[in-house]
Amino acid sequence: EVVLTQSPATLTLSPGERATLSCRASQSVGSYLAWYQQKPGQAPRLLIYDVSNRATGIPARFSGSGSGTDFTLTISSLEPEDFAVYYCQQRSNWPPLTFGGGTKVEIK
Amino acid sequence: EVQLLESGGGLVQPGGSLRLACAASGLSFSSTNYAMAWVRQAPGKGLEWVSIITGRTDRTYYADSMTGRLTISRDNSKDTLYLQMSSLRAEDTAIYYCAKCSLTGTTRCNFDSWGQGTLVTVSS
Numbered sequence: 001e002v003v004l005t006q007s008p009a010t011l012t013l014s015p016g017e018r019a020t021l022s023c024r025a026s027q028s029v030g031s032y033l034a035w036y037q038q039k040p041g042q043a044p045r046l047l048i049y050d051v052s053n054r055a056t057g058i059p060a061r062f063s064g065s066g067s068g069t070d071f072t073l074t075i076s077s078l079e080p081e082d083f084a085v086y087y088c089q090q091r092s093n094w095p096p097l098t099f100g101g102g103t104k105v106e107i108k
Numbered sequence: 109e110v111q112l113l114e115s116g117g118g119l120v121q122p123g124g125s126l127r128l129a130c131a132a133s134g135l136s137f138s139s140t141n142y143a144m145a146w147v148r149q150a151p152g153k154g155l156e157w158v159s160i161i162t163g164r165t166d167r168t169y170y171a172d173s174m175t176g177r178l179t180i181s182r183d184n185s186k187d188t189l190y191l192q193m194s195s196l197r198a199e200d201t202a203i204y205y206c207a208k209c210s211l212t213g214t215t216r217c218n219f220d221s222w223g224q225g226t227l228v229t230v231s232s
Contacts, residue, residue, distance in 0.1 A: 043205055043222035046210065046218055046220045049218045055210075055220060056220075087154060089218065091217055094215075094216060097145075097217065102154045
């Protein structure tokens with residue numbers, strides 16, 4: 001099973017600042033890494049798939065990078081609606097499909 | 109736009125059974141080849157993939173934590189996904205989401221549509 005480790009657990013930033021979230025895989029997942037955003041009381045929403053492709057309707061301030069075992073989600077300038085929990089997910093080595101433990105981006 | 113609506117959650121005693129349903133609109137199960145999945149989230153915890161069923165061949169896969177206690181199925185005539193759960197334990201308490209694979213013809217999925225979830229509480 002591929003274990004995805006996200007860091008930091010919590011990121012405290014102000015609107016307008018840049019957010020950098022990390023996801024590390026226990027073995028290579030190639031380019032099969034996605035990111036989701038989840039707000040309180042809501043279902044997750046797909047942001048990024050296959051490392052760097054934005055899903056439909058996702059603003060350009062969200063970008064993804066990386067390959068193999070180390071991946072990054074960057075939010076270039078935080079908007080108030082971006083404060084949420086972010087999860088990475090791999091679809092390379094399965095079953096099972098696995099998710100990271102999440103990074104909470106909170107307002108400073 | 110695809111919409112998914114789960115139902116069937118509730119309070120169940122340890123060892124009990126429950127059947128969840130997920131009705132899809134804006135998506136025809138019979139004319140598309142998207143796999144459908146269940147993902148759960150325990151209170152205050154992260155996401156955990158539970159089960160997935162292929163689009164046309166009805167092959168099924170389960171997380172090890174629930175193997176033998178789950179049956180996933182789909183009714184293409186009703187555009188509805190199901191999850192039959194048995195021998196439920198306290199640690200199965202979670203919100204259960206149904207989710208649609210973003211790609212056709214595969215179970216190596218990202219999920220681009222999610223329901224709002226249905227809460228399953230296992231407690232005496």
